[in-house]
Amino acid sequence: MDIRKRLETDLREAVSRLRQVGGSAALEELLGASGHSWAFADEVDEIQANERREIGFATRELLVERVNRITAALDRLNDGEYGTCMECGEKIAAARLRALPEVQTCVRCQDMIERRMRHQDLEPVEVEAGAEDD
Numbered sequence: 424m425d426i427r428k429r430l431e432t433d434l435r436e437a438v439s440r441l442r443q444v445g446g447s448a449a450l451e452e453l454l455g456a457s458g459h460s461w462a463f464a465d466e467v468d469e470i471q472a473n474e475r476r477e478i479g480f481a482t483r484e485l486l487v488e489r490v491n492r493i494t495a496a497l498d499r500l501n502d503g504e505y506g507t508c509m510e511c512g513e514k515i516a517a518a519r520l521r522a523l524p525e526v527q528t529c530v531r532c533q534d535m536i537e538r539r540m541r542h543q544d545l546e547p548v549e550v551e552a553g554a555e556d557d
């Protein structure tokens with residue numbers, strides 16, 4: 424499996440979706456600042472872009488986060504650090520990387536981080552209920 428291709432495909436998809444929801448400014452800030460030049464050439468259907476502009480800020484934020492994660496993963500790939508957990512330094516399981524190529528932490532650390540975030544978040548997290556269930 425070519426992980427770089429997979430990440431670039433994911434990045435392109437996230438980028439074009441972000442543009443569709445009107446996040447171009449955020450995107451340019453994001454990718455411009457870190458000197459990334461890839462995946463920008465995608466043309467976006469303007470009509471569709473207008474239709475989707477209604478999609479909320481939250482969606483845009485999620486996409487920005489995703490773009491961030493994927494570019495970080497590509498950086499890590501370039502640095503030869505890809506596939507290593509950023510928290511504990513252990514190898515991330517291959518199956519996990521296949522499912523989520525942009526992850527930067529192993530399951531254990533991800534679990535810890537999510538629990539930490541949940542504690543900080545005072546709002547109920549109903550949205551997540553059942554999302555990962557079979």
Ligand SMILES: [Zn+2]
Nearest residue numbers: 508511529532
């Ligand atoms: Zn870890």
